[in-house]
Amino acid sequence: MNFALTDEQTFVRDVARKFADEKLFPRAGEFDHNQKLDRNLIREMAELGLMGVKVPEQYGGAGLDNLAYAISIEELARGCASHALVAAVHGSLFAMPIIEHGTEEQKRKYLPPVCSGEKMAAYSLSEAGAGSDAGSLTLSAQDDGDSYVLNGTKLWVTHGSIADYIIVFATVNRELRTKGIAAFIVEADKPGFQVGKNEVKMGFKASPTAELIFTDYRVPKANLLGQVGRGFNIAMETLNHGRISVGAQSVGMAQRAFEIAARYSLDRKQFGAAISTFQAIQFKLADMQAKIHSARLVTYEAAWRKDQGLPVAKNAAIAKMYGSEIGTQVAHQAIQILGGFGYTHEYNVERIYRDVRLCEIFEGTNEVQRIVVARELLKEAAEAVR
């Protein structure tokens, strides 16, 4: 087993780390406070190739592998979770279904402007009544000549209020349940598209989350992604990619919280000694390090499996579930190590705590991840006794 990164993976890590340290982290508190992404920084990320790490070069991406992509997301999240989420939505949730199911025309039209940061992208599956049970979605798509007509409301769309292009899942026939679902590439600047309420959230405050309302919105049949009836499979396959990146985001945030806590423990003196000399603090740091290290390995392994063409549903779910839970635990302990300062904005750990908590919820809650893991492991167990 070779744990060494390739030259390309090392290069991406170094580029993303430098960008996160110099451009993102120093202003992450400001982005959180102002609740706004910086479009210039997004363009800079794109110029560095960080908005389409695994998108093939002919469509404007860097053409690297899934492991390089996961590493880039981890490093960006070490700087600012909200800006890392832009790269993750573009790289996983928008680009992957188009790369895997799109026509040549769709790839040429939609991928380059998203990789260059010129256009913003989003992924819209959830609805008010369809969260964990995404297959019960109700946004309707009615076949009408050379278009489908969309009617209904989507919820929880990350960057929905600022997106130019959105992958939207709708049903052509609710009675068919998941077999009636289709995926469409929707352009936001067309009649019948309206942004509803923006959610007021606990964390990821610079990343807007919106309701989207479709009223007789005509999406050309040329924008159907894959086939009608395959939409739910496309949605789930896409989330398998996305969950690896949620694991990576969690590891990046946990790593930053750990670094802040370790440094603080060396500087802070009580009872005449640095608090890092107290075994209670050392044990916390050791546990934090062990958790981050194991979550990183699980996440990298899931990305590596994807690169090898191996099944990833279970591994991606574990990466997301474990990474997000240790992320919350590590941020929680970082606050504790900083004492009163941990509870203030000054040291960023309270922001990381608020941000990383989302990773236990979106792209399928951790309860749903456990359902996926259990389903896959029981399949393996049944095959083993056959």
Ligand SMILES: Cc1cc2nc3c(=O)[nH]c(=O)nc-3n(C[C@H](O)[C@H](O)[C@H](O)COP(=O)(O)OP(=O)(O)OC[C@H]3O[C@@H](n4cnc5c(N)ncnc54)[C@H](O)[C@@H]3O)c2cc1C
């Ligand atoms: C900030 C944010 C950004 C988001 N971005 C996007 C996005 O870009 N695109 C998008 O499509 N969606 C997005 N989502 C939606 C997200 O994926 C859903 O919130 C998530 O899937 C859970 O759905 P729900 O909120 O309806 O919770 P519910 O499904 O109502 O779940 C409530 C609780 O019940 C549990 N539960 C439900 N079913 C089961 C079961 N069978 N067994 C055990 N427990 C169960 C859940 O785990 C949870 O604890 C976002 C959400 C948030 C908060």
